[in-house]
Amino acid sequence: MEPRQDRSRATRERLLESAVTLLSETGWTNTTVTTVAAHAGVSRGATQHHFPTRDDLFTAAIEYMTVARVDELKTTLAAHSDGPAPVRDVLESIVGLYTGPLFKAALQVWTAAAVDPVVREHIIPLEQTVAREAFRLASTLLNINRENPRLRAIVAATLDLGRGLGLANILTDDAGRRTWVLDAWSAELEAIIAAESPTP
């Protein structure tokens, strides 16, 4: 690849990273082509070459976030490829997906989408991809039999619990209470998995 293309791709990436940062820190309404260009240190002209309109920038940023969230899932999975992880560690990984800047940026997008059908139609299929990957991650890390209906449903509930804990963390640092809830849930989840495992 030519250096010019490399540079162009790096610029695009920097703009998208700035868009995610500004979404999580300043919200949907305050994130504009102008603020993103300034945050990324990219000229207005170069920014408009990549993203002629706010819609273009947001469409790309939402896809970029989706890819980043799925990549985060795959990285977590690869880090535990040597066998099943302790349940408490898996819960920490799952909840990490809902407490970082990507979740905070995504929450701004969802809230905008809740009142804007155009944004909504665009992100629904992307969110379905993330949900599928999150389920795959959780069930693989927990090493459960995905044909077992009790375990399937309880893994889904664990992801919903993680999302709820993420939302509770938006206004205040909820880490202490979250540890308490996850310690307790970990014990229950371990018992459920053990009860459903065929005895050797």
Place this chain on the structure above:
Amino acid sequence: MEPRQDRSRATRERLLESAVTLLSETGWTNTTVTTVAAHAGVSRGATQHHFPTRDDLFTAAIEYMTVARVDELKTTLAAHSDGPAPVRDVLESIVGLYTGPLFKAALQVWTAAAVDPVVREHIIPLEQTVAREAFRLASTLLNINRENPRLRAIVAATLDLGRGLGLANILTDDAGRRTWVLDAWSAELEAIIAAESPTP
């Protein structure tokens, strides 16, 4: 009370109800003194008498929503005052708190507060009141011993699950999946409560 005061109070109430409706349907940014006045059918002058600034309107609307959410909890509690309710019914009541218009309006406020320290400082104590009341509601309806640490934590987890299910319902109607998750959670919760109950 004089009719004029009654009328004034009714007007204020109508404005606050419109503010909540518009927050849930159009979002934080699109909800203004002008749109609220128009939705409530109240003149600009009368609206400004009650709420001179957008800040005044929002402060009052957030407090109004908090009171409404706590009232919703108390109504649910009163409806079950004749004894402990079936676990699955309690879960339905809890999740109802996170899937209605008040939750959707609150989500818009939280998302605005996530990026605005002034809004955040204002709503944190109000949210703590709602959280305390929700915990009291859930533990009373489930008729659990609140001194039991395992039960305390699982009730807290159940509320976090409810919040996560509410968030999952923002973009699409998630009712089918939610029923499946709640059926499974209900079975686990029943077993945990039974295991911790002193045998008579």
